[in-house]
Structures are given as C-alpha cells and as structure tokens.
Amino acid sequence: MGKKLFWIAGVFFWLNLPAQTKDETFIRKIADEILVNSQAYENLRTLTKTIGGRLAGSPQMYQAEAWGYQLLQKSGSERTFKQECMVPHWVRGGNDQATATLANGTKKALDVLALGNTEGTGTKGINAPVILIRSFEELEAKKDQLKGKIVFYNYPFNPRFIRTFEAYGDAVKYRTRGTSLAAKYGALASLVRSMSHSVDNNPHTGGTRYDSAYKKIPAVAIGLKDADWLAAELGKGTPVSLFLKTMGHFLPDAKGHNIIGELKGTEFPNEIITVGGHLDSWDICEGAHDDGAGITQTIEILRAYKALGYRPKRTIRFVLFANEENGARGGARYADEAAKNRQEKHLLALESDAGGFTPRGFGVTCNDAQFAQLKSWIPLLEPYGANQFTRGGGGTDVSFIHEKLNVPMAELLPDSQRYFDIHHARSDVFEAVNKRELELGAVNLAALIYLVDQYGF
Amino acid sequence: MGKKLFWIAGVFFWLNLPAQTKDETFIRKIADEILVNSQAYENLRTLTKTIGGRLAGSPQMYQAEAWGYQLLQKSGSERTFKQECMVPHWVRGGNDQATATLANGTKKALDVLALGNTEGTGTKGINAPVILIRSFEELEAKKDQLKGKIVFYNYPFNPRFIRTFEAYGDAVKYRTRGTSLAAKYGALASLVRSMSHSVDNNPHTGGTRYDSAYKKIPAVAIGLKDADWLAAELGKGTPVSLFLKTMGHFLPDAKGHNIIGELKGTEFPNEIITVGGHLDSWDICEGAHDDGAGITQTIEILRAYKALGYRPKRTIRFVLFANEENGARGGARYADEAAKNRQEKHLLALESDAGGFTPRGFGVTCNDAQFAQLKSWIPLLEPYGANQFTRGGGGTDVSFIHEKLNVPMAELLPDSQRYFDIHHARSDVFEAVNKRELELGAVNLAALIYLVDQYGF
Secondary structure, eight states: OOHHHHHHHHHHHHOOOHHHHHHHHHHHHHHHHHHHOOHHHHHHIIIIIIIIIOOSSHHHHHHHHHHHHHHHHHOOSSSOOEEEEOOOOOEOHHHHHHHEEEEOOOOEEOEEEEEEEOOOTTOOOEEEEEEOOHHHHHHHHGGGGGTTEEEEEEOOOOOOOOSSSHHHHHHHHHHHHHHHHHHTTTOOEEEEOSSSSOOOOOOOOOBBBOOOSSSSEEEEEEOOHHHHHHHHHHOOOOOOOOEEEEEEEEEEEEEEEEEEEEESSSSSEEEEEEEEEEOOOOSSOIIIIIIIIIHHHHHHHHHHHHHTOOOSSSEEEEEESOTTTTHHHHHHHHHHHHHHHHTOOEEEEEEEOOOOOOEEEEEEEEEOOOOHHHHHHHHGGGGTOOOOEEESOHHHHHHHHHHHHHHEEEEEEOOOOTTTHHHSSSOOGGSSSSSSHHHHHHHHHHHHHHHHHOOOO | HHHHHHHHHHHHHHHHHHHHHHHHHHHHHHHHHHHHOOOHHHHHHIIIIIIOOOOOHHHHHHHHHHHHHHHHHHTTTSSSSSEEEEEEEEEOOSSEEEEEEHHHHHHHEEEEEEEEEEOOOOOEEEEEEEEOOHHHHHHHHGGOOOOOOOEOOOOOOOOOOOOOOHHHHHHHHHHHHHHHHHHHOOOSSSEESSSOSSSSOOOOOOHHHOOSOOOOOOOOEOHHHHHHHHHHHTTSOOOOOEEEEEOEEEEEEEEEEEEEEEESSSSSSEEEEEEEEEEETTTTSSOOIIIHHHHHHHHHHHHHHTTOOOOOEEEEEEESSOOTTOHHHHHHHHHHHHHOOHHHHHHEEHHHOSOSSOOEEEEOOOOOOHHHHHHTEEEGGGTTTOOOOESSOOHHHHHHHHHHHHOOOOEEEEETTTTHHHTTTTTTTTTGGGGHHHHHHHHHHHHHHHHHHHHOO
C-alpha cells in the first residue's frame, strides 16, 4: 500500500469506531488473561531453576529443547516441530582465575570470567605485566609497549546514554574486537572492563571475535569494583603483574534445534508472523532475563490465544531460537528454511530479547507505510505500556530472515535501566525478574501480533 | 493566560527554535550532571542503612531531620529552615504475633503486622474464631455472625489494573475503613489481606482510620501466602481460631519538622515552586522507595542545580515533609505557612512519593491551559523517560496546599509494577532501589521544575 493511500485508509480506520472498539475489547481480554492466568513466571522458574544455564551444545541445551517442545504442545501449539542446526560447542573447562600482584608483593584475587569462544591459557596459566588501555586510540599510541603484556581495557560504560543499549553499543567493541587487536601487537591476553553500570563486582561475559590474522589469545571480563581497583593501582605508576588461568576450548559442533510451535491461519495460512526469543543462555547464569523472559513470553502468547479461543487469520509461529549467544546458528537456519519455502510470505518477525522488564515500546525495521500503520496502533497499546515506537532494531535471531528475505523485523523494547546490571553475569537469575513486568511484556507482544494478524502488514 | 491566547503563544513557542534548543541543551546538562555525579544513591544508602525506619515521633525521625538539614546545606541550599509541627507518636510496642489453630489442633504461626495507629490487644492477646469476609457486601450480609469473632478481609489485589495504584485504590478501603466496620458489628479484631501482588509472604502495614462511633479494635495485615492458606482452611468449613497479640499504642504527640531548603529566585523571588517527598517512613522497613527515593531525589535536584551554577528566576523550595504516613501533619503545616504569607505566590507543588522506579510521566492537577503547557513540554522530557502526562494526582503532602490555596499540584509517576511488592513491607529496603532508575526520576523532576521556572505556570 502506497504512503498516500495508507493515510487515507488510516483516516477511515480511525473513523471506523466499531473496529477500534473490537480491538480495544480483544486486547483488554488478552491483558486480563495474561495478568490473571499467566504461566510465564512459573515456566521461567522451571527453566531457570531446574535447567539453568544452557549454552549451545551443553546437556542443558538439550534439556531446554525438550522442555520447550513439551511446553509448546501443552500450551496449545497445533503443529510443533524442530529445525536442526549444528551449533558451536564451547566449554569453559574450569573456574576462571586471576590474581594481581603489586610491586610490594601484595596479591589480590580478581573476579573474572573468560569471554565466550575464547581459547584458554593452558593449565599453567599466564603470568605477565598488565598495561592499562582506555581506548583503541591509546592502544594504537602504545602499540610498541604491548608485547608480552596483558592488555587491560578499562573503557567505562557511559552513564549519559538514557537507553542503556546505546552505552553497550558504545563499549562492546572492546570485548568483541579488543582481543584480536591486543594480539596483533603481541599481547598475551586481554582483560576487559565489564559492559555494565552495576553496583556489584560480577564480571559480565559475552562473545569475542578472533581475527584469523592474529593469535587466538585468552580474554576475560572483569567486574567493575576490581576494574576500578586495578586501574587505580596501575595509575600509581608501579608495575602490576597478573596471573591468569582459563580453560576454554571448543568441542566438535553439536546438533542443536530451533523449537517451533504454530497456530495455523484460518484465512491466509501462507502469511506468517514470527515471534520468538532464544532458548540458549550463557553457562554462568540462569539466563532469566537473557532470554528466559523472551522464551516464556513467546509461549505465554500462544497459551493466552488458545485460552481465549482466538483463531488467527494468519499463521503465527512461536520460535525458541537456538544458539543466539555464541553463534546465532538458529536464526540463520530459520531464515534458510523460510527462503526455501517460496509459498510462505513472512509479514513480520518479532523478537523479545532485551529482558523481562516493564514494556515501553517496540523498535521496528520496516518501510514508512508500515511504520505509520504501527504508530496508528499506539493508542491501543499505550494503556499496557508500549507507547514508544522507534525505527530500527529487531534482535539477532530475526535479523537473518530480515536480511535474507527483507522481512520487516521488530523487537520489544522493555525499560532498559536494569538490563546491563545483570546481562551475561551470574546475577541474571529468576529472582531478578518481576512477575508483572514479564507478563506485561507478553501482553504488549500479544496485542501487536493480534493487530498484525487482523490487518496484515 | 487564557486558553486561546495560550495556544497562540504555544505556536510561537514552538517556532522559537533557539529557546527550544536552549532548553534541550540545559536539560541535557541536568541529565549528564545527575547521571554522572549523582549523590542520590549514596545518600539513600545512608538514610536507609544508618537511620532506617523513621516513623513520626521516633528517635530515627529526629536523626533523619538532622541528616536532611545538614544534607540540604551541604547540597547548596541558600536558606535552610524548619517548620515545626506536632506529630502523632504511635509505637508498635513489640512483635506482632498471630497463631491459627485448626479444628484438628494443628497450629500455624502467621506473619502479621499491626496496622499503624491501632490499639493493641493487651499483653494477654485475643483468642477468637476467624470469619472469612471477601467484601463489604459480604460483611453486611453476615453482620449478625461477627460478634466475638476476628474478621479476615481477604479482598484480592486486582491484577487487571495496569497502573497498580488503581488496584491499591480499589483494595485499600478494607485496611482504612474495614477495622471500624468490623467493630461496628461486634468483631474483636480484624485481619486484612495485604494490598500487594508480591510473590513473598511479607505483610504490608499502613494506616487505618478508627470511626469514633465504634470501639477501637486491634487490626493487622497478613501476607499473601498466609492469607491464601487461611482462606483455604476456612473454605473447608471447619472452624479456625486465631490468637492475636499486638501492643500498639500512642505516646503523647511529638515535635516534628518539615525540613526545607531553598534557592532564591533572581527575577521573581515571591513566586514559589515546591518540590518534595516525605522524610518519615513506617517503622518496620527502611523506607527506601517510600519515600527515601523522593527525599534523595529532592536533594539531588538542588545539588545538580548548584553544580551547574543554575540561578533560578523563581524561588524553589526543596521540602522534606514530616509525618506523611500516619498523620500528614507536615503537609498541613506547609500549607498553613503558605496561607499566612500573602506575598508569596505558589506556582506548583510537586511531589515524588510513588517509588524510585524508572520514570514514565507526571500526574498533574491543574487547569486546562496549564495542562496544555505541560503537554507542550513532553518532547523535552520524553528522551529522559517521562512521556505520559495524566490529569489528576499530586501526593498527600502537597494536597494540603492545593486544597487550601488552589495551588496546582503534580507528582512524578514512575513505573508502578514493583511498588506494591514492597510498599509498607519489610522488603522496602535500599537493595530494592536501582541507582539509575532513582537518578532518572531526579532528572525528570529537575527538568520539569526548570521549565516551570523559566516560563512560569
């Protein structure tokens, strides 16, 4: 639909009060069903407390797959199926250790976590002087001083960004690219300040990317209190050496699966709306917000639709993606399958992977007419919290189908203030999730999918 | 300013881009100052961890007054003063106790808290059969069965309300009015289901109001898990008796104080903008969200203005109100003082007393032109979180000056999902407050006050 035509249609839509009232009424029913009868919180408890961390390839990944499959069936999925994909199988291999030694002989154990996908130090560990690096500019300026050292990237998480994902985007390059850049100049390992503004000392892990041109050196994340201490000691100008021991390594790729539930469309069964989150998590936490929340919200939407007897016009797929954290093979496989099936037309791929916090809006990558359509729905969603629609965004898993088939993608945008307190850290546990905030995320997702289902996109 | 004139002025305001840019720039400075250098979180730590619960009349009330006075001075107050007011001095007098006994002799200790301002049972306690009452309608229907019994109000906190304060407004009458209504029909005590949707068993206290026509019977709040257990037992139809012991009583009224800091207006010193929270809290918690958050935000706004060298056009008062929880004498005294000083013109009285959660907007009681003016500022505040301006609301403390002098009043509306998890319960502790959410509340308050100061109201 052209932009002008859309606006005319939009005016008629708004004058069409019975439709508006019908939508208001049904969205109210969705909210009541979820806020009164939701299973999302108890499902999250099971996922986090009986399975726990579930990195790709781990036994817990398989447990989570079985749990998800059964729960989709129990929640009313009309067709439940798996999409196999080979996933990387990285293991931590032991407890990560770091001990700093000051010039006066004082030793201090530092709380560190090896970055995902990194090679370990070997059983003997590495002992080397630490050099403080505050930015890539400083790295370049000091490139002749790095050989045989451990590079300590101490780039702060900028508190000025209101949406904390912007601070993450600003800082995360020291985790993803910093390791190989340090190796390029002969460093033996890298230590990176956690991407967080937490008030505790938990290190925050996450993936790093080795540049194949350089040696694969070990890399760890360090918590903020230890980072501040270490930076202060290095600031005194006296040498600090660090003993580092990590045991990370890859096992052969494993068979992982996207776990998918479906409600078949009654009018346009070949038009597909996808909603999902990722089933895997880092190994060192329960993955409650990241992304147990998105998984349990996805299943809750299905449960609520079935409880309300809702029969969608279009086919809705509820996808528990495999391996988002350290490979994203599940998202890639989902896009490949969609590309193979030429009959299917994917209208929208929607992801919840920014935590189970109170919903504030949606980020959407789509064309102007679609964005205008979405904005026209704000009055229907605002009573439930989502009133900020921004352009851009969509989530790692759905980015593949977007890139491959130009399918519009969207993501739930919960309030972001607490996310990087717990992201990829031991503190991402069930207790950090609030029941109602989790449920309201599901309400807003279910309402948006309902509108796309009713009116197309 | 008339409504039509306002709209014309509004158009010029929007065309006046340099002013907009100036405001954007200054509000960005406010945000940076608070997000980078805020003392609010550490001040809250001191208030909650070194003083703690600070009910009117308690030694902790005086400690909090001294702390607040000194902190306002240290934060740059140009004139710091107190307003004395006599406050009620209710004491709990001991540990509240409740034990249920089933027909088969099984005993179960229940976690209860006496409601504030209630008379105790005496040292021997009360032992009486419990009767389950789900609503005031049921109370009336069963009024002949209440004599000599303990009434158990088990009215649920309705999860369908999105804004949880509506659920509170719906349920709180069983706490405030239920005690005397039970006494009216001869009940010996009342037990009220906590106004909460928490997932724990903490009872939530709060004030009750005795109707002088009836006997002042004891009353306690009970946590949700115990309430569900008790309701289930009573639902079996076999009798349950309850032993209740509470020791609450009043001591003579005490001298309390509003603690006030001030920045003098450079152009319109007689025009007053008030911002505040309440310094007191219930005795059984740290009062971190209620209302340590409002207090530390209030002081943070002052600190940030001074740090930025901001010299307001109008006089800004930073008020730490006395005795909101069980008497509201501080708010009344502030209004009385304002009424005496005929030279002063109060433009707006703004309160933060809904928790230190992520800000979503403001509730405002004002006229149409003023509300339109506020809405015109949404684009300036939205980047920092406040984009929902609703009519109505203002806060208990500022309601007195509103009622007495028709001063517009407003309240910060943080996200409300977590507030009634901790409200008036032992779980309202420092750890339940997130540093950035607290700070962003201060940012939005400071920005709104800046705009009112610049443009009048």
